[in-house]
Amino acid sequence: MPEPPPDLPRPHTRRRRYPGRNPRDFHDKYKELNAEQYPADVEKVLASGRTPAGTHRPIMVDEVLRCLRPGAGEVAVDCTLGGGGHARAILDRVRPGGRVIGLDVDPLELPRTETRLRAAGFGPDVFVARHANFAGLPKVLAAEGLTRVDLILADLGVSSMQFDNPDRGFSYKGVGPFDMRMNPLRGESAAQLIARSSEEELARLLDENADEPHAHLVARLLKQQLFDTTHAVDRLLRAGLTTALPRLAKADVKMSIRRTFQALRIAVNDEFSALDALLRSLPQCLAPGGRVAMLTFHSGEDRRVKKAFQAGYRGWVYSAVAQDVIRSTKEETFANRRASAAKLRWAVRAPD
Ligand SMILES: C[S@@+](CC[C@H](N)C(=O)[O-])C[C@H]1O[C@@H](n2cnc3c(N)ncnc32)[C@H](O)[C@@H]1O
Numbered sequence: 001m002p003e004p005p006p007d008l009p010r011p012h013t014r015r016r017r018y019p020g021r022n023p024r025d026f027h028d029k030y031k032e033l034n035a036e037q038y039p040a041d042v043e044k045v046l047a048s049g050r051t052p053a054g055t056h057r058p059i060m061v062d063e064v065l066r067c068l069r070p071g072a073g074e075v076a077v078d079c080t081l082g083g084g085g086h087a088r089a090i091l092d093r094v095r096p097g098g099r100v101i102g103l104d105v106d107p108l109e110l111p112r113t114e115t116r117l118r119a120a121g122f123g124p125d126v127f128v129a130r131h132a133n134f135a136g137l138p139k140v141l142a143a144e145g146l147t148r149v150d151l152i153l154a155d156l157g158v159s160s161m162q163f164d165n166p167d168r169g170f171s172y173k174g175v176g177p178f179d180m181r182m183n184p185l186r187g188e189s190a191a192q193l194i195a196r197s198s199e200e201e202l203a204r205l206l207d208e209n210a211d212e213p214h215a216h217l218v219a220r221l222l223k224q225q226l227f228d229t230t231h232a233v234d235r236l237l238r239a240g241l242t243t244a245l246p247r248l249a250k251a252d253v254k255m256s257i258r259r260t261f262q263a264l265r266i267a268v269n270d271e272f273s274a275l276d277a278l279l280r281s282l283p284q285c286l287a288p289g290g291r292v293a294m295l296t297f298h299s300g301e302d303r304r305v306k307k308a309f310q311a312g313y314r315g316w317v318y319s320a321v322a323q324d325v326i327r328s329t330k331e332e333t334f335a336n337r338r339a340s341a342a343k344l345r346w347a348v349r350a351p352d
Contacts, residue, residue, distance in 0.1 A: 026166055026174060029053040051336065056159040058085025059295060059339045060328050065089060067293040067326075067346035068151045073097035076151035077141070077285075079134035079278065080104065082159040084113040090151065091122050099125070101144060103132045105183045105269075109161050135277035137285050148287040154278060155295040158182065158265070160338065170265060172234040172257055178227060180261075180268045190264045191228045199223045209263035209272070209300060217244055218260050233260075262298065275301060279308035283317045286349035293346045302343045309347045319350035 018028040031038035032045055032052035045052045064086055070076060070093040078087040081102035091100050102117075104110045114129040132140045134154060141147060158170055162182065166174025169190065178191040194202065202219035206212040221240035227233055234257060241253045248256075266272060282292055296302040302325065312318040326346075328339035 026053050026164055046335075051160045051164070051338065053164055054161055056083035056085060056161050057336050057338070058083070058089070059155065059336065059342045060326070060332065060344055061086060061089050063326050063328075063344055064153060064155075064293050064295070065093070067322075067344065068153060068291045070094050070098070070151055074150035075146065076100045076153065077137070077149050078102045079137065079152065079154040080156065081110065081113055081129060082155065083109070083161060084117050086153055086155060087127070088117065088120065088122075090153070091117070091127060094151075095126060098150075100127050101140070101149075102127065102129045103134055103137075103140060104129070105131070105133050106159075106162065107131050107183060107185055109159065133274055135274040137278060137281050141285060148285055148290065150287055150290045152282065152286060152290070152292040153294075154275075154292075156271070156275065156301050157297045166230070169230050170261070172230050172261055175229060175231040178230050178233055180265045182269050187268065187270075190268050191226075193264065193268055194222050195226060205267050206260060206263045209266040210259035211299070212256060212259045212263060214241065214245070214256055217241065218256060222260075230261075266300070272300065272304070275304055279304060282308075282347075283312060283349065288349055288351040290349040291346060292349075293344060296343050296345075297341045302345070305345050309345060312347060316350050318347040321345070321347040 018025060023029045027033075029052075031041040033054040035042045035052060035055060042052045042055075046057075051057050068076070068090065070090045072094060073096070074094045075098055076090050076094055078090065078100055081087055081104040084102065087100050087102050094100060100122075102113070104113070110129055110131055117127055117129075128144070130140055130143075134140075137152075141149065162168050163170045164174070166176035168184070169176045169179035178189060180190040181187055188196070197205070199216075199219045202222055203215045206215035206218055212218060217240070218237065221237055222233070224240070225236065227236065237257045237260060238253060241248060241256055286292060294305045296305055306325075309318060309321040313321045322345040326344040328336075328342055333340045
């Protein structure tokens with residue numbers, strides 16, 4: 001429905017009806033999607049270990065803060081602003097005198113997060129939100145009149161807001177367009193990428209991005225027909241894998257589908273190239289004594305971060321790096337399933 005002119009009263013709109021007692025569809029979860037209006041309902045969802053629709057629960061906040069040690073007057077970059085949970089925790093600690101620059105490639109969620117942080121009392125003097133890819137971090141800093149900062153955080157992958165919204169096409173659980181772009185205004189969707197790629201290219205991508213053991217079979221299935229919804233891909237892979245590999249357990253079929261979605265998301269958003277570019281630019285963007293923390297969610301990401309930090313330590317670019325990966329506590333993993341895959345690493349920039 002088009003927006004009424006500002007001087008006309010808003011038309012009364014009825015909430016969409018949903019079958020059963022509780023809404024199941026993302027868009028029907030009107031209480032969770034209005035967290036400020038329905039705090040008690042949102043608490044109930046959180047207590048059950050789920051993430052309310054349209055929100056993102058920041059992962060390992062205390063551990064990230066222990067690695068970054070933000071202090072008053074420091075300048076921080078949150079390379080992956082998302083819902084702003086980590087940024088908010090950092091903002092609370094860099095005041096007075098400091099500031100946070102938050103980047104995100106997602107032009108849809110970025111303004112919402114900016115509005116939330118402004119409403120929480122963080123004005124443009126302490127917080128700026130920039131629509132940018134962290135692959136171009138030095139350019140973003142230059143545009144802010146900065147060359148080096150004290151703290152850098154990257155919490156990789158997609159947010160729950162993106163993942164859970166079926167319109168974004170990230171998950172096989174919802175029904176939506178097979179898109180998967182963090183920035184839907186640029187590049188090609190997952191459906192277009194599959195249509196353009198050969199079977200061999202897809203098999204390589206599935207193997208390299210997600211270690212999919214049935215990469216060749218999945219690639220063949222993906223090239224069997226054209227599809228444009230997440231549901232169609234899920235159905236096709238479920239049926240194809242079960243028929244071709246009748247001994248494969250249901251859970252393994254599900255894992256293959258999950259890995260396929262992950263591999264395609266990484267390719268659609270060029271995630272490894274962006275991460276490699278960020279890792280290369282970190283030493284020039286961090287002030288001496290500056291700290292970086294990185295949260296990764298699968299081995300392909302963690303391997304890259306670990307290698308770059310260790311090489312930097314050997315080359316005296318970093319004076320200290322995480323020897324071991326830091327994982328979420330049992331309590332957090334229990335309360336937020338998405339924390340279970342998270343791996344945190346840190347490094348400290350050496351003096352020049
Ligand atoms: C896991 S979420 C971050 C959540 C955030 N830490 C919080 O507390 O809400 C990852 C975010 O990074 C963004 N992102 C992923 N790759 C990016 C890139 N190369 N440049 C900038 N933003 C990126 C995604 O759009 C997403 O919003």
